Amino acid sequence: MTRDVVRPRRRGGASASGFLRLVAHADPVALVGITLSITLSVVLDLTGAASGVESLLAGLMGITISLLVDSLARAERRFHLRMLLDGPPWLAHTATEVAASMREATEQHAGTRVAVEAQRRYEQFRLEAEQFAQGRIIRRGDEDEDLLGATRACVHRLDALTNVMPRASGELSWWRSEIGRRYWEANVEALRRGVRVTRVFVYATLTEELSDLVGRQRAAGARVGLLPFGAVGTHLLVNLTLWDSSSCWEARMTAHGEIGENQFSVNRADVERLTRVFDACASMATFEDPTPTP
Template sequence: MSVPARQVNESSGVIRTAVLTVATGGTTFLVTNGLDQPQATCIILSILIGGIVLITRFLIAFEKRLAEVEKLGAAGMADMKRLVGDAFFKISEATDLFGSVEASALQTDVVTQLVRNSTLISPDSPPIVHRFVEAKIKETSDFLKQLSDGSTVTYYGEDRDWLLGLTRHATASIDAISLASVDHDLWNSEIGLRYLDAQRRAARNGMRVRRIFVLERPDPELGAKLLGAYEEQRQMAIDVRLLVRSAVPTPLQIQLRDLVVFDDIVAYETTPTISDPHLAQVAETRLVLTAARVKDCSQMFRELWELSCEPGTGQRNA
């Protein structure tokens, strides 16, 4: 009930009580006066009975109001309990979340900075900004979940952030198998130059960086490009070898793919759209953390490394 309506009802109730009291007192006076009672008795009885009616009405109204107050009090108490419970639940949830952040391997400042910066997106920002930010946060959340599960993360198309990030943060080794059908234009592209520079820095810092260039078949044009890339990377202290696919044993033929193994822990795989090295593009990129599969990738690289050789020597190096 709205406040004005309640005020009208209360005013009407007061008027009704007053009218009823006066009517009762007046009726009592008329009755007692008609019975030839003394004037004083008529007045006293009128006042007494009118007062009784007034008090009775007051008690009834008071009881109703008290019941309403008790009802409101019970509802308010329930709301208060719910609010307090929700507040404690949120506090508990926030405490658990912060405890998880503190216990994680990630730096606490980095995680809290992400949360703090996400709150800086103004409510007045255009809808496209909200949707874009939410999509990126969800994408990052899903990515972290997949990494924590130790599974395989797939990116449809050519990735750059994973490749550059893993290269810059590797700590022990970078072992790469470069298929001509995938990497034919990589070394002259912007991402290829950044990738190569990151490998150069890693090799300069004493990290083991190895690469096997795999040719699908003898090709003078691709061969000239690979020799140029080979010489350039050799000068960067990167161990580089060449391998023709026909020299790969049959059991390894079906396993051969473009990949990079970082620290023997993470495998970065790319799949071409078509096998033609002049036309192929990257169809999808996979980040593999499954221990057994990464172990297989490392083993395959070691076997191919034994089969590969330096250009012009035709000899396999241990």
């Protein structure tokens, strides 16, 4: 009885795969340089412009230079990556983990909803990171931590502009909501600390409810002004808050007149823009009820 000799199978597929992986990760400049070097060597040999040895040496020299350029490019990228991660410790510790997890999600689960969702969320994170770099935090309309937190941290001055317009949810519904009540409580605490609070209400109709709200805020120590709708351009009708001339909050409104998005910013351009809006409205507002003429 004889045994069949089992010969190891040649792994030509693995070699081809390794070559493709090498090509995929090589620098484009290096690939072009290697291709031109090989082409030059073949042309010199076929045309007889150089001997076989000289043609080979010319090709090897070109390939060597191309690989050297590729090595320098890789080193530059590694140096740039190290510089990017040379920041807060938590960034260096988590950036590689995030990149590895995203790569595994897209490679191990390619073609599934997991890979699609991973790419979508990573793109969303990238957009949010760009806003952070600009000094902005953007949240949903029902998230109030920035508005409350900045009011509680305010030291000297708080300026605000509130538009009170007829809408499906009611003119003063926001002030009656949980967020509105907590925001006013933070205003009262700021007034007790000595913060100067100035607020302008832009209104379409001076209702009894609005007059009562203005009276209560004035009684608490806030400087409150009234500005009738139409006194300023519509581009100035913005719901905003400014703290110590260093940070600001702006509400992005929905079609129903409700806050759909909150934007908190320490960006100097944002603060200056909203300061101009507030100053323009405050200059036209009435801050005290007119005194009757005797």
